[in-house]
Structure formats: structure tokens, C-alpha cells
Amino acid sequence: MRKKLVAGNWKMHGSLQANQRLVEAVREGAAPLRCDVALCVPFPYLAQVSGLLSASTLGLGAQTVSEFGQGAYTGEVSVAMLKEFGCRYVIVGHSERRTLFGETDQVVADKCVAALAGGLLPIVCVGETRLERESGQTQEVVSRQLAAVLSAVGVAGLANLVIAYEPVWAIGTGLTASPAEAQAVHAAIREQVAALDAGRAATLQILYGGSVKPQNAVELFAQADIDGGLIGGAALVAEDFLAICQAAN
Numbered sequence: 001m002r003k004k005l006v007a008g009n010w011k012m013h014g015s016l017q018a019n020q021r022l023v024e025a026v027r028e029g030a031a032p033l034r035c036d037v038a039l040c041v042p043f044p045y046l047a048q049v050s051g052l053l054s055a056s057t058l059g060l061g062a063q064t065v066s067e068f069g070q071g072a073y074t075g076e077v078s079v080a081m082l083k084e085f086g087c088r089y090v091i092v093g094h095s096e097r098r099t100l101f102g103e104t105d106q107v108v109a110d111k112c113v114a115a116l117a118g119g120l121l122p123i124v125c126v127g128e129t130r131l132e133r134e135s136g137q138t139q140e141v142v143s144r145q146l147a148a149v150l151s152a153v154g155v156a157g158l159a160n161l162v163i164a165y166e167p168v169w170a171i172g173t174g175l176t177a178s179p180a181e182a183q184a185v186h187a188a189i190r191e192q193v194a195a196l197d198a199g200r201a202a203t204l205q206i207l208y209g210g211s212v213k214p215q216n217a218v219e220l221f222a223q224a225d226i227d228g229g230l231i232g233g234a235a236l237v238a239e240d241f242l243a244i245c246q247a248a249n
């Protein structure tokens, strides 16, 4: 039985004051839960949230990381820097990074390699756009994105990596893949890994992301190959985020 993980992606939201209230509420509400819970926050708030989470089991994460170790990369943040602030997780290849900031499959793969080498656990996002789904390319797109990561980190690298299936058309739109639609893609991801290593496939955590809410979380998380969620909008409301964590418990 795979342990479930619920990771909140705050995106570019937050303030020192609002974060304090949100993290305190989540920390308290999540304390008795058995599932893993992580908060992926904007870089400037890592120190604050790290402090607020210090005596808790909740994990801290960032939303992206540089593929480079150090040097003349203005504006970038390295794996070592994230580790210094207590990060355990980093989201890699979120569709907003791919679409708005031009991250290719190769860049995403390089970031995974850097994260793993530095001891961070990448939450690697894959998923198709609405057009790709409508033209029947979902499996092909997801499989290509996964293959790029697999060829960079090897199947052994999956021991310390989580996949998040996030259909782009479902992110922040209020549209959700039906539990059956999501399950079908999750099963295909697991099969792709199983073709290389059945044992690794059986333990790989595959999260679903895309307008997960307290109302749909129970059914989504009940699917055989859905091992938790990557949560955007609902992660900004303590009550909603905790209800989703409860659903994964």
C-alpha cells in the first residue's frame, strides 16, 4: 500500500501575515494525519514557513529550482540553497513553467537530475493541454514527458521522485478530470514504468492535480493509481486544504 501525499502549491500567492495564519492552521489540522503533507511556497517565504513548520512533520517545498549548481544565472535559485532553507520537495515542470517560462522536456529532466543529486525530492508534473486531449494525444504527450525524465534519471531515480499528473485544462479552471479519466492516465504512467521495473512502478507515488476540491477529493483519491494530490487554489484556504488532506488519509 503506497502512502498518500498531498502537496499544496501556493503559486505566486501569500504575504507574511497571511502565511502565518494559513500555516498555523494547516500545521495544527494536519498533525494527526497519517498521509504526508507538504507546502510548496514562493522562494521569499521559505525561511518564514520553514520556521513555522520546524516542530511539525509537514514537509517544505519550492515551486521550481535551477538545473545549475551555481554561477552567473541571475534570478535563479539552486538546489543547495533550497536545502539550506529546509526544503524536502521541489515541484519540477509545472505546466505554468513549461508554457509561460519555456521549460522544455529536457530542461525539466535536467532539473530532476539536479534535484535528486542534491537530495531534494522532485514532484514532476506531466499533463496534456485541452487541444491535445481533444485530438486524442493525451497518452502520447504524458508518455513523452515521462520518458524524458526517465532517460535522464533512470528508473532507479524514481525511488526518490513523485509524478504529478496535471491535465493543463484542469489547472485553476474548476474543470477536473473525472476519477475514471484520471485513473486511466495514472495507470498508463505506472505501466510505462512497469515495463522497465515492475517493483519500482508498484511503489511510485503518482499524484493528481487540477481543481482538486474537498467535494471531489475523496473519489479521486479512491482510485487505484492515485496516490494523493497536488493542490493549487484550495491550498490557500486552510479549511479546504485540510479537508483534502483528510480525504487522502
Ligand code: PEP
Residues within 6 Å of the ligand: 009, 011, 094, 166, 170, 171, 172, 173, 174, 209, 210, 211, 212, 230, 231, 232, 233, 234
Ligand atoms: C496546481 O497549481 O498545480 C493546481 C493543480 O492548481 P489548481 O488546484 O488550482 O487547479
